[in-house]
Amino acid sequence: MRHRLLLFAGVAVLAVGPASAETLRDALVRAYSTNPTITGQRASLRATDEAVPLARADGLPSAAVDARYSEDFQQAANQFFAPARSVTGQASLSVPLYAGGAVKNSVRAAKTRVEAGRANLRGTEAQLFTDVVAAYLNVIRDEAIVELNGQNVRALEVNLQATRDRFEVGDVTRTDVAQSEARLAAAVGQLRGSEATLIASREFYIRTVGAAPESLEQPPPLPGLPDNADAAVAVALENNPTLIAARRNSDAAGFDARAARAQRLPQVSTFLGGNYFNNLSSQNAGNVSVNSGSGASAGVQMRIPIYQGGAPAANVRRARALESVAIEQVTATERAVIEQARAFFANWQSSLRVIEAAETQVSANRLSLEGVRAENSVGTRTILDILDAERELLNAQVTLVTARRDAYVAGFALLAAMGRAEARDLGLDGGPLYDPDVNYRRVRGGLWDWSDGARAAPVASSTANTPAQTPVVTKPLDPELQRGVDTGPANPDR
Structure with missing residues (x-):
């Protein structure tokens, strides 16, 4: 039984929050149902399914009826006894008996490629979910960065006003005012840049998920992560869908080689045929031949290739x-999977260490800013010291929210590399999961020539009517990242 993650266990817990709040699970369910990448891959797999009945058809009986009506408008002089009008019909049935193993190996190759196609569909799911997780966390990160920059701008505005007030009473110089003005202008520019990044992240979210992000809740923890890189690699080598697909394609290529060798072997089939003709009484009176008749024949025929110009050997x-x-592709894919598992594990671990350091840095910078402001009030620190402390605190906070995003995305990407980040692993029960076996069972034994299937129609949803996104953030910052706006230097005259 495949390992089943409990990533979204406890639906009731995830539903807690504002009615308009959106969870990561909501985003994954929507993308699973409406993203064109995955719906297109499902259609591609259905096309791959049809290779099985196509290969099997070469070993099944074939029947045909030929009919012909002819009328001579002018007869040649030497065709005196030929009928002026005639109707002919012929029916034939051919049943292959032996094709040198070509049909058997072609069917095996087709079935194996269906397995490869299913593995590719799994890989598409995992990649889509990784993109959704990244898009979801990007929005959360960039909303926090916009709020942090806005908080910084408001603090610098207060700081500038306080510096101007102190300049008017001669407590600071014009240089201090200029430094405050320059730092505020830089902060405003940084805020505008972060707003543009947020808009881009929201638009990417729409592209990936199919709807605009609402108030996004923090995602649940990622369970099932490995203890070390070797454990991650071991699971990935067994479960990674891209590697499984490469192995199945290699197996299918082996069956193709066996089918190619069959071109040099004898082929045996049976046949049954019947014919009918009617001259429609169009023969001359002196012609005593019958005007109509019928016949039938049956037998066995064998075709033994002797020489085909070297084509069979070239095909083999x-x-x-x-x-x-295909064999080399398996090795290349295996190398890539190992590299991904180790790299994602390292990125995940590194981001966790960065989070720890950034949390310490944020706490220390907050205390440092408070101390610098207090020291400035007694004249032992300059305005530039305050501005530098403000910037260091902002940078630490941005580093923290970025590291949290990076850790979660790297952890999920690691699960995807291990083959544990697909719909069934995540328990996405927002609707029936797509079962590729349903279509395969329907078409694999199809014998009817007139079963065309459903007409092609769009499945994925369009985002043309989605409004353009704005940088407006309505969700408050994490309390540990908040600080009061009125953080200007103390006025010694108070």
Whole structure:
């Protein structure tokens, strides 16, 4: 049984919050149902399913009826006894008996490619969910950064006003005012840049999820993460869908090579045929031939290839070369999976360490800012010291929210590399999960030539009517990142 994550266990817990709040699980469910990347991959898999009945059809009976009506407008002189009008009909049935293993191996190759297609669909799910997680956390991060920059601007505005007041009473110089003005202008520019980044993140969220982000809740913790890189690699080598797909494609290429060798072997089939003709009484009176008749025949036929210009050998060599390509692709994919698992594990661990350091840095910088302001009030610190302390605190806070985002995304990407970040792993029960076996069972044994299936129609939702996003943030900052606005230097005259 595949490992099942409890990432979204306890739906009631995740539902707690404002009615308009959106959880990560909500975003994943919506993307799973409406994202065009995954709906397109499902359609691609359905096309791959059809390769099985196509391969099997070469080994099944085939029947045909030919009919012809002809009328001579002018007869040649030497065609005196030929009928002027005639109707002919012929029915035939052919049943292959032996094709040198071509049909059997072609069917095996087709079935194996269906397995590869299902693995590719799993990989598409995992990649889509990784993109959704990244988009979700990007919005949360960038909203926090906008709020932090706005908080910094408000603090610098208060600081500038206090500095101007002190300049008027001669407590500071014009240089102090200029420094405050320059730092405020830089903070405003930084705020505008962070707002543009937030808009871009929200638009990417719409592209990925299919709807505008509402008030996004913090995501739940990621369970099931490995203790070390070796454990991650071991699971990835067994469960990674891209690697599984490469292995199945390699197996299918081997069946293709076997099918190619069958071109040099005899082929045996049985046949049954019947014919009918009617001259429609169009023969001359002197012609005593019958005007109509019928016949039937049956038998066995064998085709033994003797020489085909070297084509069979070329096809076998090509199939074997393609099999070698597929084998090497397995090794290349395996290397990539190992690299991803180790890199994502390292990124996850690194981000956790950055979070710890950033939390300490934020706490220390907050105390430092308070101390610098107090020391400035007694003349032992300059305005520039205050401005530098403000900037260091902002940078530490931005580092913290960025590291939290990076840790979560890296952790989820690690789960995806391990093959544990797909719909069934995440328990997305917002609707019936897509079952690729349903379509396969429906078409694999199809014998009817007139079963066309449903017409192609769009499944994914359009985002054309989604309004353009703005940088407005309505969700308050995390309390540990908040600080009072009135943080200007103390007025010694108070």
